[in-house]
Amino acid sequence: MILDEGGLRTKGNLKNSNDINPLVSIVTVVLNGEKYLESTIQSIVDQSYENMEYIIVDGGSTDQTISIIKKYENKIDYWVSEKDKGISDAFNKGVKYAKGDYINFQGDGDGFVTPNALERVFHDIKPHHNVFVSARIQRIDIDGNEIYTTKYIPNFDKRSLLFRMSLPHQGLFTHKSYFEKYKFFDDSYTFCMDYDHLLRSYQEFPEVITKDVVVAKWREDGIGNGRTPEILDEYDKTKKKNKVASAPVLLIIKYIILLKYYLKILFIRDKNV
Numbered sequence: 001m002i003l004d005e006g007g008l009r010t011k012g013n014l015k016n017s018n019d020i021n022p023l024v025s026i027v028t029v030v031l032n033g034e035k036y037l038e039s040t041i042q043s044i045v046d047q048s049y050e051n052m053e054y055i056i057v058d059g060g061s062t063d064q065t066i067s068i069i070k071k072y073e074n075k076i077d078y079w080v081s082e083k084d085k086g087i088s089d090a091f092n093k094g095v096k097y098a099k100g101d102y103i104n105f106q107g108d109g110d111g112f113v114t115p116n117a118l119e120r121v122f123h124d125i126k127p128h129h130n131v132f133v134s135a136r137i138q139r140i141d142i143d144g145n146e147i148y149t150t151k152y153i154p155n156f157d158k159r160s161l162l163f164r165m166s167l168p169h170q171g172l173f174t175h176k177s178y179f180e181k182y183k184f185f186d187d188s189y190t191f192c193m194d195y196d197h198l199l200r201s202y203q204e205f206p207e208v209i210t211k212d213v214v215v216a217k218w219r220e221d222g223i224g225n226g227r228t229p230e231i232l233d234e235y236d237k238t239k240k241k242n243k244v245a246s247a248p249v250l251l252i253i254k255y256i257i258l259l260k261y262y263l264k265i266l267f268i269r270d271k272n273v
Contacts, residue, residue: 021051022127025100029090031059033108043111045075049118088187109219131206135215156208196238
C-alpha cells in the first residue's frame with residue numbers, strides 16, 4: 001500500500017530517450033536515511049547530464065526522510081513511500097518505476113562525486129549501445145574520507161567476478177534489456193542481490209564498456225558493514241546456484257577468499273598492537 005508519493009511525474013512531466021542521449025534512471029532506495037540522504041539527493045539532482053530521471057523508493061521511513069524528499073520534490077521525477085520486504089524488493093520497485101534506457105542504483109549515503117560525473121560517462125553512449133557501462137567508484141568512510149578508489153580496467157574479465165564483486169552497483173549502469181532477459185533481484189538475499197543478478201548471465205556475459213571516470217562514492221556504513229563472513233557465505237551460495245564453475249574450483253576459490261580475509265584481520269590486529 002502506497003503511503004505517500006510525489007515528484008514531477010505525478011504532475012504529468014515525463015522524460016523520454018532520444019537518439020543522442022539515452023535516458024538514465026537513477027534509483028535510490030532508502031529507509032530512515034535522514035543522516036546522509038540529502039547529500040545523496042543533491043549529488044544527483046545537480047548532475048549536468050541533460051537526460052536523467054531520478055526515482056526514490058522509500059520503505060516507510062519514520063524519521064525525517066520524507067521531509068527531506070519533499071524538499072527536493074520539484075527535482076525528483078518520482079518518489080514513493082510504501083512498505084517493502086527489504087533492499088531487493090525496493091530495488092525491484094525502482095526497476096519497475098524506471099523509464100530509462102539505463103538504470104543505476106545510488107543508496108542513501110552514496111552519490112555522484114562531481115556534477116558532471118554522469119555526463120562524462122555517457123557523452124558517447126547511445127540508447128542501444130551496450131548492456132553494461134561501468135565506471136570507477138570511491139570507497140569512503142562514515143565521515144566522507146577516501147578509503148580507496150577503484151582502478152580503471154580497460155578490458156573487463158568476467159572471471160574477476162569469481163573472486164569479488166568487481167562491478168559494484170554504484171558505478172554500474174545496466175541497460176533495461178538485461179532486466180527484461182534476467183528479470184528482477186532475488187529477495188532471498190540480504191547482501192548479494194546485485195552480485196547474484198550479474199552471475200545469472202555468467203555463461204554468456206555481455207560486453208562491459210568501462211569508463212576511466214570516478215563517477216560515484218560508496219559509503220562504508222551500509223547494511224553489510226562489519227558483516228563480511230555473512231556476505232562471503234552469500235557469495236558462495238550464489239556462485240553455486242548460478243553454476244559459474246565446477247564444485248572443486250568453487251571450493252578452492254572459497255578458501256582463497258577466506259584466507260585473504262583472515263590474513264587481513266591479522267594484519268590489522270598486528271598494526272594496532
